[in-house]
Amino acid sequence: MVSEGEHVVVIGGAGFLGSHVCERLLRYGYRVTCVDSLITGSADNVSQLRHDRGFRFVELDVTRPLSEWPELPGGSVLHLASPASPKDYRRLPVETLRVGAIGTENALELASRHGARFLLASTSEVYGDPAEHPQSESYWGNVNPVGPRSVYDEAKRYAEALTLAYHRERGTDVAVARIFNTYGPRMRSGDGRLVPNFVTQALSGAALTVAGTGTQTRSLCYVDDTVSGLLALWRSDLTGPVNIGNPHELSVRHLAEEIRALTGTDSPITFIPGAVDDPRRRCPDITLARTALGWEPEIDLREGLRRTIAWFARHTVPAVSAAPLANDSR
Known part of the structure; x- marks a missing residue:
């Protein structure tokens, strides 16, 4: 179990999801060290946190030998x-495979x-193009x-296997979250994912490319x-894997x-x-997240999209974004 006020190291903390995790942890009173190489993350994502005395940022490629890492004490x-x-x-x-391994x-x-x-933080991509629907944690x-897509899928599948190996053989206290499609403020407008592509295309008057x-x-x-x-999984004593996502399904x-x-917008599709x-x-x-963690999503799609659109309207220079490589969003 996690103790209040302890020190937490968030690796990948300047990314879209990681920056929100850092922000929430600081709000809850934890001390946070954000580690990021900034290859796909952005220092801007955590710029508003730098005034907090409990926050520290370390620019670091986590594939470098551990002997080259600075001291990072962490609960x-x-x-x-x-x-x-x-x-x-x-x-x-x-690089994706190396980070996963x-x-x-x-x-x-x-x-x-x-x-x-x-x-x-694993991913629903471990399920691939699933033959089981909906996807439960027991599905292989x-x-x-x-x-x-294999470089991402297999990096995460290997990471899960390694994490559970450390747990079984070395007694490391671990938890594995399989994150399904997530969206919101601080996504990059040009990163090729589903929601930011559609939103930036719509705001710029371009066609929405499906x-x-x-x-x-x-x-x-x-x-x-x-x-x-x-964070509910992290603060529990559950090992997982545990699906973290919204079971409301919709077409692209x-x-x-x-x-x-x-x-x-009157942009065509x-x-x-x-x-x-x-x-x-x-x-x-x-089901597992609901029963074991008491967690389920609370924000409906339209409200989440309104918040996301408002953020992009404030932060994005109107421009036509390239078409997505896949209809994905994590």
């Missing part, structure tokens, strides 16, 4: 580092040395190990809810239509060829 280590958008992990395939091992070693609680997945037929489904969880789920085309309506290995259906079974 807990939260490992959220990884390129997560299709555009990023296709641009950085080797070497970075996870380094983070686990750090946690083991300090007797710290370790949380791995349907993953193409050599396809264009990959494939648009009948493929996603289940979108607003970032505040995802953070609450992650329906999402594009919702964003069109909420932005008031156009279709482009589908991405290789793009999952046809994606929806979590969150």
Whole structure:
């Protein structure tokens, strides 16, 4: 169990999700060291936290040997580092695999040395293009190990295996969260993921580009809810894996239509060829999170999209964004 006011190391803390985790931890009274290489994260995401005396930022490539790391005492280590958008992990395939393998091992070693609680932010991508619907934690997945998405999928599957190996063989206190599609403020407008692409296209008056037929489904969880789920798992004594996501399923085309309506744009919806290995259906079974953690999402899609659109309207220079590589959002 986690103690109030302890020191928490958040690896990947300057990313979209990581920055929200850091912010919430500070609000709860924890001391936070944010570690990030800034390859896909941004110092701007945590700039508002630098005035907090409980916050420290360390720029570090977590695949470097642990002997080169600065001293990072921690009662807990939260490992959220990884390129997560299709555009990023296709641009950085080797780096993605190294973060999943070497970075996870380094983070686990750090946690083991300090007797710290370790949380791995894994992903629904471990289920691949699922043959089971909705996806429960007992499902082993349907993953193409050599396809264009494999560098991300297999990095996370290996990270899960390594995390549980440390738990079984070394007694490391671990938790594994399988995060489903998450969206909200601080996503990058050009990162190729579903929600930021549609929102920036709509705000700039460009066509909303849907990959494939648009009948493929996603289940979108607003970032505040995802953070609450992650921290509920972290503060529990559960090992997992545990699905953290929103079980409300919708088609990609329906999402594009919702964003069109909420932005008031008359932009058309156009279709482009589908991405290789793009999952046809994606929806979590969150029974375990509900029963063991008392957690489920609270923010409905329209409210979450309104908040996200408002943030992008304030922070994005109107411009036409490139079409998504896949209809994904994590």
